[in-house]
Amino acid sequence: MDLKNLMEQRHSVRKYLDRKIDEPIVEIIEKKVEEINSESGLNIKAVFDDKEGFDSKLAKYGKFENVSNFLILKGKGNNLSETCGYFGEKLVFELMQLGLGTCWVALTYNKKNIKKYIEPKENLIIVISFGYPENQGYTRKSKSKSQVSNVDENSPQWFVDGVNAALLAPTAVNQQKFMLKLVDDKVEAKAKFAPCAKIDLGIVKYHFEIGSGKDKSIWI
Ligand SMILES: Cc1cc2nc3c(=O)[nH]c(=O)nc-3n(C[C@H](O)[C@H](O)[C@H](O)COP(=O)(O)O)c2cc1C
The missing domain is CATH 3.40.109.30 (putative nitroreductase (tm1586), domain 2)
Structure with a gap:
C-alpha cells in the first residue's frame, strides 16, 4: 500500500497482542532504525520485549496494554524535537508496512525504567510504542x-x-x-x-x- 493510503488509515494504537515480534521483522526494524539514524544524526533505539518501559500507573490510565516494544527518540544537538518528529513519523510508516500498530507517547511511559537506554549527554525527546495491534485505533476530530x-x-x-x-x-x-x-x-x-x-x-x-x-x- 502506498504512503498516502497508509496515512488515511493510520490511527494511534495503544493495545497490542501479547506476542513477541517475529525475528525477521525485528531484523528489518533494526536495519531501518540504523538507516534513519545515519540520515538524521539521531540515535533512535528500538527496544524489543521489555515490559518495564510501560510499567506505570500513567500507562494504564492512558489505556495502554501489552506494550513491550518501543522506539526511544533521542540524540544530541539542536532542533531535536522537530527532527525526532519528522524521522519518527517516517519510522511509524515503516512499522505500519510491517503490519504493526504505533502510538507516539510523551507522558504515559516509565521514564525511570528506560533511563538505562539513554547514553551520556543524550536528550530523550519522546517514545513510540509499537506491536501487533489488538485494534486499529479510532477516528477522531480534525480541524479544517x-x-x-x-x-x-x-x-x-x-x-x-x-x-x-x-x-x-x-x-x-x-x-x-x-x-x-x-x-x-x-x-x-x-x-x-x-x-x-x-x-x-x-x-x-x-x-x-x-x-x-x-x-x-x-x-x-
Ligand atoms: C507528540 C505526541 C505525543 C503524544 N503523547 C501521547 C501520550 O503521552 N499518551 C497517549 O495516549 N497518546 C499520546 N499521543 C497520541 C495522540 O493522542 C494522538 O496522536 C491524537 O489523539 C490523534 O489521534 P490519532 O493518532 O489516532 O490520529 C501523542 C501524539 C503525539 C504526536
Missing part, C-alpha cells in the same frame, strides 16, 4: 484546512493535498497546533506555543511532503 493553513480557492492542488495530509498527522492530545502558509511557491511551517508542538511540527512536515509530493526544499 482553513484553521491550519492559508489555503483558498486559488491554491495549487499540491498545497491542498499537502495540507490534507498534514491534518492526518498525529499530534499531542490531537491539538493540531500548527500553521502552514503558502508564500509564493514555498511553504512556511510554524508551531504554535504548546507542549510537544515542535515534535508535532516535524510529524506534520513529513505528512505534508508525502501528501504534496514535494521534498524538503519546499520549506522556507
Whole structure:
C-alpha cells in the first residue's frame, strides 16, 4: 500500500497482542532504525520485549496494554524535537508496512525504567510504542484546512493535498497546533506555543511532503 493510503488509515494504537515480534521483522526494524539514524544524526533505539518501559500507573490510565516494544527518540544537538518528529513519523510508516500498530507517547511511559537506554549527554525527546495491534485505533476530530493553513480557492492542488495530509498527522492530545502558509511557491511551517508542538511540527512536515509530493526544499 502506498504512503498516502497508509496515512488515511493510520490511527494511534495503544493495545497490542501479547506476542513477541517475529525475528525477521525485528531484523528489518533494526536495519531501518540504523538507516534513519545515519540520515538524521539521531540515535533512535528500538527496544524489543521489555515490559518495564510501560510499567506505570500513567500507562494504564492512558489505556495502554501489552506494550513491550518501543522506539526511544533521542540524540544530541539542536532542533531535536522537530527532527525526532519528522524521522519518527517516517519510522511509524515503516512499522505500519510491517503490519504493526504505533502510538507516539510523551507522558504515559516509565521514564525511570528506560533511563538505562539513554547514553551520556543524550536528550530523550519522546517514545513510540509499537506491536501487533489488538485494534486499529479510532477516528477522531480534525480541524479544517482553513484553521491550519492559508489555503483558498486559488491554491495549487499540491498545497491542498499537502495540507490534507498534514491534518492526518498525529499530534499531542490531537491539538493540531500548527500553521502552514503558502508564500509564493514555498511553504512556511510554524508551531504554535504548546507542549510537544515542535515534535508535532516535524510529524506534520513529513505528512505534508508525502501528501504534496514535494521534498524538503519546499520549506522556507
Ligand atoms: C507528540 C505526541 C505525543 C503524544 N503523547 C501521547 C501520550 O503521552 N499518551 C497517549 O495516549 N497518546 C499520546 N499521543 C497520541 C495522540 O493522542 C494522538 O496522536 C491524537 O489523539 C490523534 O489521534 P490519532 O493518532 O489516532 O490520529 C501523542 C501524539 C503525539 C504526536
